[in-house]
Amino acid sequence: VSQNVGAELASDARTAQFASLAEQRDLRGLEAAIGATTGEPEDQEQPSAQDQFSRPSSILPSPRPSAVTPPLSPGGTHGDGTGTGAASAAGNGRLSNQGTGVLTPSSRPQVPLSINERDVLLVLTAFCKLASREAGLTEVESYLHQGKLLALELLVKVLQNPQHAWNNVRDEFCRHLRQPLCITLLRNCAATDAAAFQLAIRLLVSVMMLPKLRRGLKAELGAFYPLFVLRPLEQGRQDLPTLYTVLGTLKQLCAEPQLVVDLFVNYDCDLQAPNLYERTVT
Numbered sequence: 001v002s003q004n005v006g007a008e009l010a011s012d013a014r015t016a017q018f019a020s021l022a023e024q025r026d027l028r029g030l031e032a033a034i035g036a037t038t039g040e041p042e043d044q045e046q047p048s049a050q051d052q053f054s055r056p057s058s059i060l061p062s063p064r065p066s067a068v069t070p071p072l073s074p075g076g077t078h079g080d081g082t083g084t085g086a087a088s089a090a091g092n093g094r095l096s097n098q099g100t101g102v103l104t105p106s107s108r109p110q111v112p113l114s115i116n117e118r119d120v121l122l123v124l125t126a127f128c129k130l131a132s133r134e135a136g137l138t139e140v141e142s143y144l145h146q147g148k149l150l151a152l153e154l155l156v157k158v159l160q161n162p163q164h165a166w167n168n169v170r171d172e173f174c175r176h177l178r179q180p181l182c183i184t185l186l187r188n189c190a191a192t193d194a195a196a197f198q199l200a201i202r203l204l205v206s207v208m209m210l211p212k213l214r215r216g217l218k219a220e221l222g223a224f225y226p227l228f229v230l231r232p233l234e235q236g237r238q239d240l241p242t243l244y245t246v247l248g249t250l251k252q253l254c255a256e257p258q259l260v261v262d263l264f265v266n267y268d269c270d271l272q273a274p275n276l277y278e279r280t281v282t
Contacts, residue, residue, distance in 0.1 A: 012272035015219045019274040022223035027186060030223060034182050110172070117173050124158065127151040128180035132187045145193070152199035155184070159206035159213075166212045174212050181207060182220050189227040198245045201228045205249055208259065218266055222273055229253075230279050250280070 014033075021029045113121065130151035133144055158164065181203070188200035204224055207213050214221060232238045232246045253259055264277040 011218070012270070015222055015270065016272040018219040018223040019272075022226050023274075025190075025227075027190060031183065031186055034179060034186065034220065111170070113170075113172060113176070117170070121173060121176055124155070124177060125180045127155050127158075128184045131155060131184045134187070145196075149195055149199060152184075152188070152196065152203060155181075156199060156202045156206055159203070159210065166210050169212055171212075175216070178213065178217060178220075181213070182217070182224075185224050185228075189224065194239065194241050197242060201245055201249050204228050205252060208253065209256065218273070222267055222276065225276055226274065226279070230276070234279075254280075 017033060018030065021033065128151075131148050133148050159166075185200060185204055185207075188196050188203075191197045191200065207217070208221065208225075229246055229250055232242060233250075236243075238246070260277070263280070267273040267276040268278055
């Protein structure tokens with residue numbers, strides 16, 4: 001239980017930090033905060049109290065040495081029908097949030113990425129790096145800018161392609177992909193080029209529409225949503241194409257009822273998070 005409380009406090013502090021940096025438009029601070037959280041457990045994957053009691057504890061007495069352990073059968077159970085803790089956890093998989101809780105990242109078996117997953121991750125990461133470049137005015141940099149726009153468009157097409165079943169993608173793959181996507185969004189949220197901003201906001205929508213990707217990005221999305229959507233509308237000093245893109249994005253997000261409910265529950269109902277739903281409807 002104490003681990004749950006500590007994790008929730010750390011998550012709340014991180015959410016408040018990102019919200020404050022976004023309000024100040026401290027993009028360098030946001031980038032440093034994103035880089036500092038690489039590889040940490042995801043915010044919304046904290047164990048429940050019931051799951052804490054379901055895990056074996058070192059306080060429990062160990063079996064008596066005289067007891068003979070039955071051999072394991074091919075199905076991962078002992079001869080008497082009982083299974084080991086690791087085999088049982090692997091067989092059950094991740095439990096639903098509406099059930100007995102979720103397995104923590106430390107209790108789930110860490111399966112390394114396959115060759116195909118590493119290859120896909122390498123390509124998508126390369127797209128993110130190219131899309132994060134800042135182009136200048138020289139002729140060479142103008143070519144880089146065209147490559148940046150192409151990389152942004154390819155990322156959007158990959159995430160929005162209906163033939164890609166992201167619900168079947170493993171959590172380990174999504175965890176490695178989140179940071180490059182966040183850096184790409186951050187470096188294009190204040191882009192002076194309208195085309196780059198429009199593609200970046202489409203990328204933000206793609207991430208928000210995929211529960212598999214937005215899981216664990218509560219703090220980051222709480223910063224990106226105001227920077228891309230709310231601030232341009234509240235300031236009202238943007239050019240017409242940008243305002244048209246932002247309004248279209250807002251319409252697309254509001255067309256998803258579950259996403260609107262998640263926005264209210266995860267942010268407006270959290271004292272440490274910004275009131276994104278309230279700012280959206282007003």
